[in-house]
Structure formats: C-alpha cells, structure tokens
Amino acid sequence: MSLDLYAKAEHLLGIEESTERLHDLYIQTLKKYPVKTLLDIGCGRGFLMEKVQELGMVCTGIDQSAVMVDAAAAKGLTAAKKGICEVEGSYDAAVAVFDVLNFLDKDGLFIFLQCVAQRLNPGGIFIADINTLHGFTDVAEGTMTNEDENHFLTVDAYFESEELHTEFTLFTKSSPECWVKEQSEIVQWFHPLKRFRNVPNLKLTHYKNISLYDTNDKMLLVFQAV
Known part of the structure; x- marks a missing residue:
C-alpha cells in the first residue's frame, strides 16, 4: 500500500x-x-x-x-x-x-x-x-466507514494465517459532480x-x-x- x-x-x-x-x-x-x-x-x-x-x-x-x-x-x-x-x-x-x-x-x-x-x-x-x-482477530478485523465534506473512506480487514489484510478505499471530491477513487491494501503480521x-x-x-x-x-x- x-x-x-x-x-x-x-x-x-x-x-x-x-x-x-x-x-x-x-x-x-x-x-x-x-x-x-x-x-x-x-x-x-x-x-x-x-x-x-x-x-x-x-x-x-x-x-x-x-x-x-x-x-x-x-x-x-x-x-x-x-x-x-x-x-x-x-x-x-x-x-x-x-x-x-x-x-x-x-x-x-x-x-x-x-x-x-x-x-x-x-x-x-x-x-x-x-x-x-x-487485537487482530477481535478488534482490527471487520469493516468501517467514515466521511467528511470532501472524503468518503471504507476500510475492510480480515485476519488469516497470522496476517491482517486491510483494504483502504478513499473517495475524494475533485468537483461538485466528480469523485476520485484511490484504493490499496496493507498487510500486518x-x-x-x-x-x-x-x-x-x-x-x-x-x-x-x-x-x-x-x-x-x-x-x-x-x-x-x-
């Protein structure tokens, strides 16, 4: 990521x-x-x-x-x-x-x-x-969303084989009608x-x-x- x-x-x-x-x-x-x-x-x-x-x-x-x-x-x-x-x-x-x-x-x-x-x-x-x-299996794992006036964020995380995979999807408003999407994943051990x-x-x-x-x-x- x-x-x-x-x-x-x-x-x-x-x-x-x-x-x-x-x-x-x-x-x-x-x-x-x-x-x-x-x-x-x-x-x-x-x-x-x-x-x-x-x-x-x-x-x-x-x-x-x-x-x-x-x-x-x-x-x-x-x-x-x-x-x-x-x-x-x-x-x-x-x-x-x-x-x-x-x-x-x-x-x-x-x-x-x-x-x-x-x-x-x-x-x-x-x-x-x-x-x-x-902390990994019962706290970090799951889905969350949050937003402000110019951003919308989704975080999806799952734990498997001693690894936590978390995908971040961020939408940023570039104009009143247009949003730019960025997405990436991090891995934690x-x-x-x-x-x-x-x-x-x-x-x-x-x-x-x-x-x-x-x-x-x-x-x-x-x-x-x-």
Missing part, C-alpha cells in the same frame, strides 16, 4: 484519542531513563516529537511516507523519508509507535531490530508496541512474544499488556541495547 494514501485517510480513522493515550504511555516510559537523544521511527506528522522536545530531548524522526515527513518538517521538526537501516548516528533511545513492528514480516522484523540495535548508544533503549492476537526474547544485541527487559480499543489488544515492549 502507498503510505501516502494512509496519510490522506488518517483523519477519518478516528484514532486521535488512542494515539494520545499511546503517546502518554511512551512519554511515561521514556522518563524512567536518562534519554537526551531520541529517534522516532515512523514519526508520522511529528506529534510525539513535539511532546518529547518539550521535555528537553533532541528528537529526529523518520517515516516512509513523504506526506507525513513534509507535515512534520513544516512544524520545524527534523524528519526524513528513510528506513531505519539508512539512519546514521546513534541515540540514547528509539521508539516505534502504533503497530510499526506489525508492518514487518518475520524476516523483515529481524533486520529491522538489528538496525535499531546498531543505532542505539550502549545501554540505550528501544520502545515499541505490537498488536496481540486478540502477528508476532508472538517469544519472537522478541532472543534478539541479538537487544534484550527484552520489560513488557506489559495495553488496553487501547479493547482489553489487552496491544502490548508494550521495552528493549535495551547489549
């Missing part, structure tokens, strides 16, 4: 409140560690970066969507369109908020985590959240907790269930570079 299509439809997904709650949880966790520099992986429009910088941390963001990166940069934030393995420099901490790890298959996840480890200072931390099996227990150079030090949309639909993971 084009992540730029997701960026166009994001305001119709109704995730503002849950995003705020996740950001608050990440900030509470970051405050427990001596973090001066932070890498936000999948930074989006930079909402978490703004909050973190208010705490005195120097924050850099990366995202795969040019639309998101441009929005963050327009706020004066340091953001770039690149993947974690393209990042230079090192950081006291890195975060990957709102399902970033679930957008990676098993092999891609392993590569991603190794690149994260290489970007962390000795003893640095990495915080991420993942969807639980319940379920990762059991045991997959994170023996990651080279990253030790899983803490994890806990999160109830974001339903009871225990997500899990927060905290790693430390070793």
Whole structure:
C-alpha cells in the first residue's frame, strides 16, 4: 500500500484519542531513563516529537511516507523519508509507535531490530508496541466507514494465517459532480512474544499488556541495547 494514501485517510480513522493515550504511555516510559537523544521511527506528522522536545530531548524522526515527513518538517521538526537501516548516528533511545513492528514480516522484523540495535548508544533503549492476537482477530478485523465534506473512506480487514489484510478505499471530491477513487491494501503480521526474547544485541527487559480499543489488544515492549 502507498503510505501516502494512509496519510490522506488518517483523519477519518478516528484514532486521535488512542494515539494520545499511546503517546502518554511512551512519554511515561521514556522518563524512567536518562534519554537526551531520541529517534522516532515512523514519526508520522511529528506529534510525539513535539511532546518529547518539550521535555528537553533532541528528537529526529523518520517515516516512509513523504506526506507525513513534509507535515512534520513544516512544524520545524527534523524528519526524513528513510528506513531505519539508512539512519546514521546513534541515540540514547528509539521508539516505534502504533503497530510499526506489525508492518514487518518475520524476516523483515529481524533486520529491522538489528538496525535499531546498531543505532542505539550502549545501554540505550528501544520502545515499541505490537498488536496481540486478540487485537487482530477481535478488534482490527471487520469493516468501517467514515466521511467528511470532501472524503468518503471504507476500510475492510480480515485476519488469516497470522496476517491482517486491510483494504483502504478513499473517495475524494475533485468537483461538485466528480469523485476520485484511490484504493490499496496493507498487510500486518502477528508476532508472538517469544519472537522478541532472543534478539541479538537487544534484550527484552520489560513488557506489559495495553488496553487501547479493547482489553489487552496491544502490548508494550521495552528493549535495551547489549
């Protein structure tokens, strides 16, 4: 899927409140560690970066969507369109908020985590959240629609063989009589907790269930570079 299509439809997904709650949880966790520099992986429009910088941390963001990166940069934030393995420099901490790890298959996840480890200072931390099996099968699966004056969005999702397939269909009004249709699919992968227990150079030090949309639909993971 084009992540730029997701960026166009994001305001119709109704995730503002849950995003705020996740950001608050990440900030509470970051405050427990001596973090001066932070890498936000999948930074989006930079909402978490703004909050973190208010705490005195120097924050850099990366995202795969040019639309998101441009929005963050327009706020004066340091953001770039690149993947974690393209990042230079090192950081006291890195975060990957709102399902970033679930957008990676098993092999891609392993590569991603190794690149994260290489970007962390000795003893640095990495915080991420993942969807639980319940979060995929009982919460994310299904159909939703939403609209505003110039857009109509349909989201259809089904879970099969540890994969959640979600099709986005967005209609955008280009004139009073004309609508432009854009459609694409994203795939997310379920990762059991045991997959994170023996990651080279990253030790899983803490994890806990999160109830974001339903009871225990997500899990927060905290790693430390070793």
